[in-house]
Amino acid sequence: MSDGGSKTEESIDALMQEVRCLKLKLEEERKKLSDVSLSNVAQRLENLSLQNIKVRRVLKGHMGKVLCLDWCSDKRHLVSSSQEHAITMPTTWVMACAYAPSGNMVACGGLDNKVTVYPLNVEEELTGKKKTVGVHSSYMSCCIFPNSDQQILTGSGDSTCALWDVESGQMLQSFHGHHGDVMAIDLAPNETGNTFVSGSEDEYMFTSIDRVLLSVDSVRMKSCDRLAMIWDMRSGGCVQSFEGHEADINTVRFYPSGDAIATGSDDATCRLFDLRADREVGCYTKESIIFGVNALDFSISGLALRIPPATERRGLAPDLFVSLSVQVGSCLRVIATTR
Secondary structure, eight states: OHHHHHHHHHHHHHHHHHHHHHHHHHHHHHHHHOOSOHHHHHTTSOOOOOOOOOOOOOOOOOSSOEEEEEEOTTSSOEEEEETTSBSSSBOSOEEEEEEOTTSSEEEEEETTSEEEEEEOOTTSOHHHHOEEEEEOSSOEEEEEOOSSTTEEEEEETTSOEEEEETTTOOEEEEEOOOSSOOOOEEEEOGGGOSOEEEEOSSSOEEEOOOSSSTTOOEEEEOOSSSEEEEEETTTTEEEEEEEOOSSOEEEEEEOTTSSEEEEEETTSOEEEEETTTTEEEEEEOOTTOOSOOOOOEEOTTSSEEEEOOOSOOTTOOSEEEEEEETTTOOEEEEEEEOO
């Protein structure tokens, strides 16, 4: 038994050494192709004008921390969920919510392990019309409608993601492979191809083809580790991996074209990774920003990266809303807001 165990350990050590050597070779090839930086190229471009960003309206009503919100397709309504256990009526701690593309229903879920759908009809009692679509074995952390009212995609603390049929409540597809809680998901642009990126509270980030979402080509999930990895389900393997953060990655967002991803981390930086160049092309930071990045989003044009205030800043005030230039990497504006 001891001889067998020793041989197994030697085999594992040899494989690990081979992996390290392959990583070094891959990094060398990346450096050969890294002949110019995004900031150097952007020096030939005109600087973005100072943006006039201001608070348009403050929506009050929640008594606890707001954990999630989603805009309706009409751009006039939004749904939010918070820590005080309420969405549109009392329920368990709601961690996620999403508007259906038609605007006729919303979905939510949380510590009850369920994804529940509520039809939005002001003439009827919402509680009586709610419907449980799917159930995970642990809390539901995130949900999103994949461009259709008929299906909903969820992520859970049971380390899986699942695609559900809203009408029948049947699970159409489940995504396994994580070793930690899946904390967030997001659909990528349709034109990016048949891959999706995923991450969780483990040391892996997966990407694979979504053969069930049909019109939806990609799904991105937030990672609480320091790696972002791209997988292709056609080959069943990892096709790209990105690293560079010095702390956990909290959020990831696809560039509007789908050719790049931005990551936000507890190390108080955002990084831009180009999927075509297979490398990091930008790192965004500011000395006055000492809190972790919990959320970010690109402007519609993709020229600016917006970072909302952190939910926990150790008593620092006021809150800061930051707008960054994607090309140059400079800060366009820092807006101080009050809670």
